[in-house]
Amino acid sequence: MQHLDLKRAAIPLACLAMLLAGCGGGGGDSNTAGAGPAASVPGPAGANGKTILSGTNAPTADMGTDGDFYLNVSSSTLHGPKAGGEWPAGVSLVGPQGVAGAPGATLLHGAADPTAADGGVGSFYLNTTTNTLFGPKTAEGWPAGISVVGLTGPVGPAGPAGETGGQGEKGEKGEKGDPGDPGDPGPQGETGEKGEPGEPGKGGAVYTANFAVTAPPGGVGTYVMTGSGLTLQSTDPYFGAVMPVACEGGFTLTAILAGEVPSHAQYTVTAHRVASGTALDQVSVQPITDATQCVLDNDTRSCSAPATTPVAANDVVQVQVSGNKAFNWNGGLYVNLSCKPCD
16 A cells, blocks of 8 residues: 655645636636625714813703713812713812911011010011021020121221312311410429520521321221321321422421330321312322331331422322331321421
8 A cells, every 4th residue: 555645745736726726627607706895884873972071150951961071160060970961969179178287487577686475486586786586486485596797807908099089168167166274384494505696597487287196096008197196098188288388498208206116017108299279179199208218117216208399389288107007006106397488
């Protein structure tokens, strides 16, 4: 008996079937084989979906269909689902009012210290008069305050001199003071020896102006000598001595230090022209002595400096003092201005 190899026999059998089909073999109607698919038929309509409607008033019966919901946005009320063509009563979406919270901590202030009735627990209070901060307040009351102002810092260096401002209006003349009581006459001194006759004079009288400072204020900077103290240049820039005549015979500044001066202290004394003319009009401030010729310290207690520019009649001459140590030493500073009319 022969055994067929079924795997190898399946290939020619499949080819034979395809050949017969292509030739029309196998019977059947040839027209049926070439017909297209049948025409599609619409399916039944689906059920209406459920909808959430909204408006500013309650829903009316003609709105929506069964199963729908409706939101009244004015009152936050939700109606639904609609059933049997009718809307049920709505349900508010806003919950009841909550319990009031505890008062929050605040920062209060006033011109006096806080009282027990001021503020709640946890609050702070600022006394704007003393700059004192209290708080936080506890159930027992206000604690002791703390100053919010720090310690005074060191004095900073002097800033540059500002620009010269315009001349102010002349003040009104003050009332004449009452005359003082005359003092008791002192004892008569002994008669001095007769002096040698002097040389003949070469010109007119010498006009002088004296300044003395024995209790100057503290600070480091440029000061104007006023005759009774030192005033910062920026606050009194126009004070000076008026020269009654032109100093054609010479103008000299002489300065003397007296008393105890701080170690390594150095003071420079100069004369400046600040105004001129019969109306004493302000002019550009100009030094009329050389600052390097009058520098005082513990070793050099006096100095003298001549004018480097002519000094005319009605020139207002101002004495300025600058130093590297505060003017608080226990001593004095004396300055003399000498104006000689002619040789």
